[in-house]
Amino acid sequence: MEYSCFRLMLLAVFFFPAFVECRTRHYKFNVVMKNTSRLCSSKPIVTVNDMFPGPTLYAREDDTVLVKVVNLFFLVSVRHGIRQLRTGWADGPAYITQCPIQPGQSYVYNFTITGQRGTLLWHAHILWLRATVHGALVVLPKRGVPYPFPAPHKEVVVVLAEWWKSDTEAVVNEALKSGLAPNVSDAHTINGHPGAVPACSSQGIQKRLIAIRFTWEFLVVKV
Numbered sequence: 001m002e003y004s005c006f007r008l009m010l011l012a013v014f015f016f017p018a019f020v021e022c023r024t025r026h027y028k029f030n031v032v033m034k035n036t037s038r039l040c041s042s043k044p045i046v047t048v049n050d051m052f053p054g055p056t057l058y059a060r061e062d063d064t065v066l067v068k069v070v071n072l073f074f075l076v077s078v079r080h081g082i083r084q085l086r087t088g089w090a091d092g093p094a095y096i097t098q099c100p101i102q103p104g105q106s107y108v109y110n111f112t113i114t115g116q117r118g119t120l121l122w123h124a125h126i127l128w129l130r131a132t133v134h135g136a137l138v139v140l141p142k143r144g145v146p147y148p149f150p151a152p153h154k155e156v157v158v159v160l161a162e163w164w165k166s167d168t169e170a171v172v173n174e175a176l177k178s179g180l181a182p183n184v185s186d187a188h189t190i191n192g193h194p195g196a197v198p199a200c201s202s203q204g205i206q207k208r209l210i211a212i213r214f215t216w217e218f219l220v221v222k223v
């Protein structure tokens with residue numbers, strides 16, 4: 001996804017090893033439907049690049065991020081948890097700062113990350129698409145600036161969300177019609193997976209042993 005940045009970086013490493021810095025990060029989001037099974041049942045969901053949760057964006061403070069969203073099916077708009085200084089239109093709430101992206105159209109979100117670092121969330125900002133169209137946005141400190149805590153040995157992005165067996169648009173429409181609260185979800189998910197469900201093999205979250213002698217940094221975002 002970060003093709004041009006990566007290529008630039010390779011060139012830069014080759015010619016100027018001391019000045020490796022990527023200031024513009026390119027990502028491409030293809031909004032596509034994908035049949036997905038959880039909790040012993042299957043339904044089509046809207047995804048970015050066939051992934052649930054969607055791809056993790058990485059950037060450094062002061063980088064410019066260009067996200068090209070190619071919308072093949074639905075009205076979407078994507079909101080980033082980034083303070084938008086002078087680029088309010090890149091924030092994404094449909095009908096507030098921009099019109100939603102029409103099916104078959106694309107849009108390039110272009111914003112610069114200023115004065116923020118940490119793990120944030122990007123998500124679709126129309127209807128309940130955010131239930132499946134979301135992901136983490138990791139803003140690293142500027143190059144050469146250390147973390148404000150001992151550097152972790154490894155970083156793991158953990159995205160907490162919820163799963164409805166029903167179509168989430170049907171859930172929200174039903175709630176809007178009745179005026180009652182929407183149905184609660186059928187499961188909470190960690191990186192897209194609910195807990196192990198008997199007879200639904202391989203759909204539960206993988207159990208992993210974490211060696212505690214390492215310092216791990218968990219970058220947790222909740223949808």
Ligand SMILES: *[C@@H]1O[C@H](CO)[C@@H](O)[C@H](O)[C@H]1NC(C)=O
Nearest residue numbers: 032033034035036043044045
């Ligand atoms: C999902 O599955 C249904 C039924 O098998 C099929 O008709 C549909 O084309 C599939 N959709 C996608 C996006 O694969």
Ligand SMILES: *[C@@H]1O[C@H](CO)[C@@H](O)[C@H](O)[C@H]1NC(C)=O
Nearest residue numbers: 064066087108109110111112
């Ligand atoms: C992104 O925004 C910057 C600042 O407004 C502008 O200079 C640049 O051309 C834009 N890039 C794209 C690809 O739109």
Ligand SMILES: *[C@@H]1O[C@H](CO)[C@@H](O)[C@H](O)[C@H]1NC(C)=O
Nearest residue numbers: 165166167170171172174183
């Ligand atoms: C919401 O929950 C009720 C009660 O369990 C159920 O009858 C209804 O079909 C659910 N709605 C949707 C959209 O799943």
